Every structure is written in structure tokens, then in C-alpha cells.
Amino acid sequence: DWSREAVRRGLSPRAEAAYAGWDVPGLGDALRVFELHPGQCGVLVYAADALAAAFVVPHPEDYRVLHPTLVEDLYGELVHQYAHYGAPVPEFTARIRDGAGGIRTLADLRAAALGQERAWAAAHDGLMARDLLETPYSFERVYRAGAFDLYRFLPPFGRDGREQHIGELISDHKGRTAYLKTFRLSEKQVRKGYLLHRLADRDWHLGRTAEALGTSYAELVRRIGAAGLGGLLDAHVVARKVREAGEG
Structure with missing residues (x-):
């Protein structure tokens, strides 16, 4: 059904x-x-x-x-x-230091400004x-x-x-x-994507996915539901599997 x-x-x-x-x-x-x-x-x-x-x-x-x-x-x-x-x-401000007579001409000022611009670019790409x-x-x-x-x-x-x-x-x-x-994804969306990728890697088999994640079948089902993906599961099949695991 x-x-x-x-x-x-x-x-x-x-x-x-x-x-x-x-x-x-x-x-x-x-x-x-x-x-x-x-x-x-x-x-x-x-x-x-x-x-x-x-x-x-x-x-x-x-x-x-x-x-x-x-x-x-x-x-x-x-x-x-x-x-x-x-x-x-x-x-964001830039300070060009004029220590030791470093800035004497417009060319010096232009070179110092270019150096500050390069420093900003490096800091941005390497951090932000x-x-x-x-x-x-x-x-x-x-x-x-x-x-x-x-x-x-x-x-x-x-x-x-x-x-x-x-x-x-x-x-x-x-x-x-x-x-x-x-x-930009939120942390909740990242968790959803993580679970979906792990399921896809195991051909959407919950048992093999749980084993790969080092967790139980029931815990994986709980995580899928908590991530808002419970609609992907057949509730009747899941209930039977959880019951069988508990009886085993």
C-alpha cells in the first residue's frame, strides 16, 4: 500500500x-x-x-x-x-603606517595601499x-x-x-x-543531507546504513524521524523490524 x-x-x-x-x-x-x-x-x-x-x-x-x-x-x-x-x-579600516619615513611619494602611498589590499584578500580567502x-x-x-x-x-x-x-x-x-x-545550509539541513547521503551509499538499506554508522536500527530510525525525514520510511516495515530486533 x-x-x-x-x-x-x-x-x-x-x-x-x-x-x-x-x-x-x-x-x-x-x-x-x-x-x-x-x-x-x-x-x-x-x-x-x-x-x-x-x-x-x-x-x-x-x-x-x-x-x-x-x-x-x-x-x-x-x-x-x-x-x-x-x-x-x-x-573595516586600513591603517598604513608611516614608520621610518616609509611613505614619501604618491607611489609609496599607492604601493602601501596595494599591499593592504592584498593582505585583506589573503585574510578573507583564508578565513572568512x-x-x-x-x-x-x-x-x-x-x-x-x-x-x-x-x-x-x-x-x-x-x-x-x-x-x-x-x-x-x-x-x-x-x-x-x-x-x-x-x-548556505543550516546545521539541521546539513544533518539531513548527511543522513540522506549515508542511506544512498548503502542503497537505502536501513540495516546496512545503521551498521556503517555504528548504531542500531532503532536509533537510525529515530535520527531519520528527528531530521524530518520520517515520511521516507514505511512505518509498518520499520515497526516490524524494530520488534524483531527487540525479540532477537
Whole structure:
């Protein structure tokens, strides 16, 4: 009966929390006053130092047109909470020291400013955006149009506490990025992804999955239910298996 119902109507619908940019406090004002730099083709959006999303397009004119639409995009539950409850982000300032007569000419000042810019970039890539940039993703090509391919990518759903993102990427035949959009996952969503991946690795067999995770069948069922994935299970089969395990 359960199988026929699943084929006829599909699995029970599941909803994930996401918020339009209009509902993220301060985002609209920030996008309105952010300076657009010459040649800018993308942006990393942060809320209280938490990376919310990456957005990349192929040309500066494309970005200039699409920049205001970022407030219409969807952002994760975690980002919404950070924007509501996070402390104000301290102002970023640069200090160029003039010790030992280091700044004498405009060329000296320009070189010092460039050095500060490089230091900022290194600190950002190595700290604030590290998890986005260094995570190994799995890519699935879902569409091809001429010389362009559309990919969707997933993180490894590790349980090491690092931030994790899903997203879409369009690249040309040379592998150059024509479009990129990411979505920051909450810890709850990471737990769901972790369980789904472990189940898929064991061909959706609960017994083998429980063994691989080093836990019991009943505990795995409890974790699946707690993650909001109980609709994937046949309650009658699960009850029988748990009863048999208890009797054994």
C-alpha cells in the first residue's frame, strides 16, 4: 500500500526554511549603498560575518543590472537568524603606517595601499571564505545548451562544524564560470543531507546504513524521524523490524 501511494502521489512534501532578501534585516540598505567597483562581476554576501551566498555573472554590465535583485533572492535560516540577532559588524579600516619615513611619494602611498589590499584578500580567502573555497564538492550536470553546461553541486555533508553550501554553476566549454549562485545550509539541513547521503551509499538499506554508522536500527530510525525525514520510511516495515530486533 505504501509503495503504491508513493508512486501515485509521491512522498510526503518536505519544506526547508528560506527567506527572501527583503526579510533579512539590513540587506536591502546594504545593497543600496554598497559601492560597485569597476569590473565587478560578483559578490559575496555576509550577515554578521557569516557567509550567506556567492553570486557571479560573466560581465560587469550583467552584474550592474542584477545587483539590485539580490534582495529578491532566497537565503538560509541561519543567515536570517544572524541578521536578526548577531552583533553589529565592526567597521573595516586600513591603517598604513608611516614608520621610518616609509611613505614619501604618491607611489609609496599607492604601493602601501596595494599591499593592504592584498593582505585583506589573503585574510578573507583564508578565513572568512575558507569553507566555501576549500570544500570538495560533488557536481552533477543537469542541462546542456550549446557550449554551456549547468551543474548543481553539493558539499560532503561533513559533521565537522564547518559551514556548507549548495549551489548552481554554469560553465562554458573551456570551464570558465558564466554563472554561480550558492545557498548556505543550516546545521539541521546539513544533518539531513548527511543522513540522506549515508542511506544512498548503502542503497537505502536501513540495516546496512545503521551498521556503517555504528548504531542500531532503532536509533537510525529515530535520527531519520528527528531530521524530518520520517515520511521516507514505511512505518509498518520499520515497526516490524524494530520488534524483531527487540525479540532477537
